[in-house]
Amino acid sequence: MSEPRTGTGATSARADNEQVPDPVFEIRDIEAGYGRAALVLRGLSVTVTAGSVVCLVGPNGAGKSTVLKVASGLLAPRSGSVLLKGADVTGLGTRALLAKGIAHVLQGHSVFREMTVEENVRLGAYTVGDAELVEQRCARVREVFPVVGERWDATAGLLSGGQQKQVELARAMMLDPAVVLLDEPSMGLDPKTTTALFDQIARMRELGTAVLLVEQNARRALEMADVGCVLDLGRVHISGPAADLLADPALGRLYLGAAPNASAASGAPDAATAPGPRPPADDEPPTNTAPDDGSRP
Ligand SMILES: Nc1ncnc2c1ncn2[C@@H]1O[C@H](COP(=O)(O)OP(=O)(O)OP(=O)(O)O)[C@@H](O)[C@H]1O
Ligand SMILES: [Mg+2]
Numbered sequence: 001m002s003e004p005r006t007g008t009g010a011t012s013a014r015a016d017n018e019q020v021p022d023p024v025f026e027i028r029d030i031e032a033g034y035g036r037a038a039l040v041l042r043g044l045s046v047t048v049t050a051g052s053v054v055c056l057v058g059p060n061g062a063g064k065s066t067v068l069k070v071a072s073g074l075l076a077p078r079s080g081s082v083l084l085k086g087a088d089v090t091g092l093g094t095r096a097l098l099a100k101g102i103a104h105v106l107q108g109h110s111v112f113r114e115m116t117v118e119e120n121v122r123l124g125a126y127t128v129g130d131a132e133l134v135e136q137r138c139a140r141v142r143e144v145f146p147v148v149g150e151r152w153d154a155t156a157g158l159l160s161g162g163q164q165k166q167v168e169l170a171r172a173m174m175l176d177p178a179v180v181l182l183d184e185p186s187m188g189l190d191p192k193t194t195t196a197l198f199d200q201i202a203r204m205r206e207l208g209t210a211v212l213l214v215e216q217n218a219r220r221a222l223e224m225a226d227v228g229c230v231l232d233l234g235r236v237h238i239s240g241p242a243a244d245l246l247a248d249p250a251l252g253r254l255y256l257g258a259a260p261n262a263s264a265a266s267g268a269p270d271a272a273t274a275p276g277p278r279p280p281a282d283d284e285p286p287t288n289t290a291p292d293d294g295s296r297p
Pocket of ligand 2: 064065066107
């Protein structure tokens with residue numbers, strides 16, 4: 001096993017002796033922040049290869065969600081570049097990036113509660129003109145996300161939080177994206193539902209989708225991920241094969257908190273993302289209270 005690397009370097013390898021596939025998605029030397037406030041990201045680089053899951057962990061306020069906002073075009077970086085399949089897409093907006101294959105599943109719940117599961121899922125493909133292709137993709141997401149298939153005709157607002165999250169993943173997969181950005185998908189879910197959700201993210205990987213995942217359940221997410229990146233002070237502090245990060249006792253103590261069994265059993269957030277020395281700012285929305293009123297997808 002290779003050693004986890006420290007610094008701002010990009011991350012792409014699963015293991016040193018394995019052939020590394022071409023990157024699907026890269027952010028390079030990104031500097032980004034909000035308005036006139038100090039920079040949040042200070043030269044941050046991450047690379048995601050096809051069919052792999054890269055997991056970002058780090059304390060509250062480290063900039064994890066900001067990375068995903070830059071990646072999906074919600075926030076323009078001050079410098080650095082965003083590359084999709086080698087093409088520079090820096091500065092393009094969310095609509096253009098979505099059309100090019102970058103899907104962002106936001107933190108919290110974002111289904112249209114009054115609409116059926118089917119209607120929610122089909123919304124993900126509203127730009128796809130080929131009706132047959134849409135049907136094929138519906139069939140695929142119903143197979144990958146069993147709850148979506150079973151509750152196809154149900155009103156989405158009646159589903160549990162974990163079930164609604166599956167609907168969101170299914171909706172994101174309807175455009176057959178090259179990369180899916182997932183912000184804390186297990187937030188508020190019990191350990192069993194979290195396990196099922198991570199199994200489905202692994203299935204998305206099997207289908208060839210690249211996943212950039214932000215998680216508070218750092219240990220459990222790293223057990224499923226291929227590559228882990230620990231963010232701190234707006235940079236990638238340490239990165240490497242997820243298994244190596246998990247196996248490093250010092251890293252575990254510093255960033256991953258309690259022993260695996262304790263963490264899994266309690267379902268508690270890990271130290272990497274538990275409230276720490278840098279609490280979220282007052283103007284930050286409380287987590288898991290995001291649009292639940294069906295006002296926007
Ligand atoms: N819309 C915004 N306007 C101003 N500052 C913001 C905004 N969103 C985030 N920030 C600030 O940027 C910094 C990084 O926030 P970000 O949400 O990326 O952190 P995070 O690592 O995702 O944290 P958490 O684990 O709490 O979700 C924080 O200091 C936060 O207060
Ligand atoms: Mg966040």
